[in-house]
Amino acid sequence: MASGSPAQAAGCSETRAGAAELAESGDFTEPATVSLGRGDVTLRYSAAAGCAWGLLSGLTPGWDFRGDVWLDRSSDGGANWEQSAIRKVAPNNHHSTYTTAWSTSGFNAVRACGEVSSLKFKQQTKKNVDLKKDRIFGHSFTGIHCTEWVSV
Numbered sequence: 001m002a003s004g005s006p007a008q009a010a011g012c013s014e015t016r017a018g019a020a021e022l023a024e025s026g027d028f029t030e031p032a033t034v035s036l037g038r039g040d041v042t043l044r045y046s047a048a049a050g051c052a053w054g055l056l057s058g059l060t061p062g063w064d065f066r067g068d069v070w071l072d073r074s075s076d077g078g079a080n081w082e083q084s085a086i087r088k089v090a091p092n093n094h095h096s097t098y099t100t101a102w103s104t105s106g107f108n109a110v111r112a113c114g115e116v117s118s119l120k121f122k123q124q125t126k127k128n129v130d131l132k133k134d135r136i137f138g139h140s141f142t143g144i145h146c147t148e149w150v151s152v
Helices: 015-024
Strands: 030-034 040-046 051-057 065-074 087-089 110-122 137-138
Touching: 015 040, 015 051, 015 065, 030 110, 040 110, 051 065, 051 110
Parallel strands: none
Antiparallel strands: 030 040, 040 051, 065 087, 065 110, 110 137
């Protein structure tokens, strides 16, 4: 797997604002979703803009887990791929997040991936522990799950 820096493509504003604008316009489809058990990862795609982005939703707010979502794109149907930056959702009062829009120009397949991880708290012997300050990230609840590859 190669990690890449996406290039700007005509029609696709490769920003979080670009993904938000496309979502607000309704000019997209949701061709694939995968359940993480504690939330869902959905691939969103706009053929008109030549953009795809990933959405992680359905998380229950609380300090016991954290969610990550990212997008993969491929020019050979998924045999090799580039991974977008991972977008994390903070566990406190947030139940969803989405990735930056990513151009599909020059690629023939995309998928969205995600994972939900637990937060473990350090055992403390002192009183008045600040749980936010003293927390550490723990093991994955779900493992990594990806939608199927979708042709673009």
